Amino acid sequence: MRTWLLARVHLGTVAVLFVLTLSACLLVAGLPRATQASYDEALRRSLTAAPAMQADLTVAVASGSREEDLRERGQFDSRERLWREILPPDLRPLTRATGHMSAKTTLTPIAGTSGGAFINLGWLSDADRRVDWVRGRAPGAPATMRHEGETIPVFEVGIVEEALGEMDLRLGQTTIVGENDYAAVKIVGVFRAKDPGDRYWSHNADVLHVIEQQPPGGQDHVKHITTLMSDAGLTELSGEGRHLTYRWVLPLDGKAAGALAAPALQAAVTEFDRVVALQSAGSASRYHVETGLPELLHDFLAELFTAQTVMYLVLGGLLAVALGVIVLAVQLLADKLDHTLSLTRARGGSLRQVAGTAAALTGLAVAPGALAGYALSYLVPGPVLPIVHAGPVIVVVVAVGFAAVRPALVHRRPLHERRDDVAAARPSARRVTLEVLVVVLALAGAYLLRARGLSTSAGQDPFLLVVPIALTVAAALITLRCYPYPLRLLVRLTSRGRAAVPFLGLTRAARARSASVLPVLILLPALGVSVFAAVVSDGIAGTQRLASWQQVGAPIRITSEVEIPPAAIERIRGLAGVQQVVLAQTGRVQVGYGAERAEAIAVDVAQWRRILGDAPVGLPALSDGGALVSPELRGRGTLEIGWQSRLKLATRGLIESVPGFYAKGKFMVVPPSVQLRLAPNTLLIEGDASLAALERLVPSATVTSQEAALRAIQDDPLTSTVRWTLAVVTGALAAYALIAVVLSLVIGAAERARAVSFLRTLGLSERQAQRLTVLEILPMILVTALVGLGLGLGLPAALGPGVDLSSYAGDLPVGDYSLDLFLPSALAAGLAAVAVLGAYAHTAISRRSSLGAVLRVGDLT
Known part of the structure; x- marks a missing residue:
């Protein structure tokens, strides 16, 4: 059979398969190189920034x-x-x-x-x-x-x-x-x-x-x-x-x-x-x-294992989704070849000839695409890892293998009659047992991962990589099995009405065979991984901002080992961009009359709280004559301290940390009125004044800002790598999800057109045909999108301590994954919009064909 002739006849599908293969191979070969290059840069920066006595x-x-x-x-x-x-x-x-x-x-x-x-x-x-x-x-x-x-x-x-x-x-x-x-x-x-x-x-x-x-x-x-x-x-x-x-x-x-x-x-x-x-x-x-080199390498590897864990999860999900979309495209090409291969088989062609023709045509599309993507990946800086070579090979093998196996199974018998309009048979007890076992194991794995935490004693923890896959498969199985039941309930409700379109559309959706439903389930891992990436990225960003405020404690902070002169303070108040200056004095005070010591800061807490504004950190109110104390000083009632003079302070509250100053140990916050004379050695500044100008006004002091601290956290190579990789994968998966919807529409287009044409002979209008098509395809997409969103939102909580991202958020644990539903809602809305537009486009195209021509499509008798 002439492969080049078939490629020319089905040029559009071949071109789509070529583009999908090129993009998949570029991503699967290029992203690992980029991430590994950032890992190398992170190690180099760590060793270079460490004191020579520690690294040498x-x-x-x-x-x-x-x-x-x-x-x-x-x-x-x-x-x-x-x-x-x-x-x-x-x-x-x-x-x-x-x-x-x-x-x-x-x-x-x-x-x-x-x-x-x-x-x-x-x-x-x-x-x-x-x-x-x-x-x-x-x-x-x-x-x-x-x-x-x-x-x-x-x-x-x-x-x-x-x-x-x-x-x-x-x-x-x-x-x-x-x-x-x-x-x-x-x-x-x-x-x-x-x-x-x-x-x-x-x-x-x-x-x-x-x-x-x-x-x-x-x-x-x-x-x-x-x-x-x-x-x-x-x-x-x-x-x-x-x-x-x-x-x-x-x-x-x-x-x-x-x-x-x-x-x-x-x-x-x-x-x-x-x-x-x-x-x-x-x-x-x-x-x-x-040498301190082993300790440096140990700390780096701890951060690296976490980064690699996140990368394996999202890149593995990206590869799986890309392969699924390519398989969908191969299925589309196989459906277009079905008539030709059926004739070949009826005229005495062997299964090897049928499978070889489909595989050759698919290889003609994916092999150049894989080579092009592999070559373009070398434009990405970074070392060449084994996955750079293996990734494109996997893509080609899966695509060609599926193209060879599927026609061989479909055309086992020449002109074998297949009925697609009957309900699927009930699954066997063995299959149901296996599916229930998969769901139970996935839930048990998630529970065990949370209970035992992450093990890095032998490198990457394989348990952490298996659990997300198992959860995704379990969610897909549950969706596949439970999807028809709510639709059948809707079918019963619509059957009592007078309108035929809702009943027919929902009935066709509820009776969809597993083979036609499975392609759409590619959306589930695509949405699950992309939402997971978005949620983790947002969690890191929010914790980074919290860490920067905890490190500085104010928009701008000036600290000095000696008292800052009043003249310098006045010059700072008059500097452009300075809105408010809060004076504070820090020191080490004697607790009682013994050798016990504690850190203390004398500051007007009300003014400090005003300059913090809507920052993610704060302080409780403090009245005169009292003190806010750390947990180590709790339960002591009235404290007597020595600081300029002997002071007796009542405990007014408990504070876990003082933003910008103390996070552990013994410390307290006192009002400035308890001092005989406030000798400020710290200034808390609200505004956006130039740090260089402030340094010139107080040369002996250290000037820091919340924005500078945030940039320092974000500029870490590993941190930036995790965030931009998550962003790239989120965008790629969203695109693949949309492509999957389009391909699923095209794959079922012929069968759908035949059914609609039959109904149009019975008096179905064009507008009713459009609504019927939408009702047939939209429920599955919406259900899958909701399950995928739920999976993505639940994965961070399910993985629990297995993914410790504190290294990328200023050493604060990233555990507050707030439910910002903007991106998930946008993804779901985009998929629904594409499905609706595809349905209307399908019916618009179907109008150009005569009913007789459509009804004779695929009719061999």
């Missing part, structure tokens, strides 16, 4: 004796080459070629201070490239001096400029350090970092800044500073009498990381630590790897 790989070892001391740079270099040689293959592409090495002492006290101040000795392998000497000179070789009858080494060191004032040191000063094994430190130079913002200084913050620490059990903070010495100083630096640690830093290139390799990186870090530890053989000190 650092090999460390403590020296406890002179035999373990490293005396020269060459010894450091040889070990660095060793660490790079034994790096696992998964880590090698991520480590930069140049790192740095260090030798530092810790807890080296200044003699005579009883541990009140510490000057540590340090050496950096690349200090000459990292610092500028602003005073004095670079350190030289160590010398010796006499101290308490002993000869001790004198280390020439440089010190950061900040430490001179902080620790009361001066250039040229010589200080004795140590408790038993003394040494002298002579400050010969003062340096300044060439680039203080370089990630490099994350590893060496103790060199660049004075570190204040509170020792265990101590009351006061002590100050630490690490000095810099020359290479020659290594000859005298020993761990025998002090705490000395050597480190080799292998910097991580976060831009080279990929999300697919993240699980392997975790295992590689563990393996690297094991191999490094093996190099400790024969040494009293153990080499080990210091």
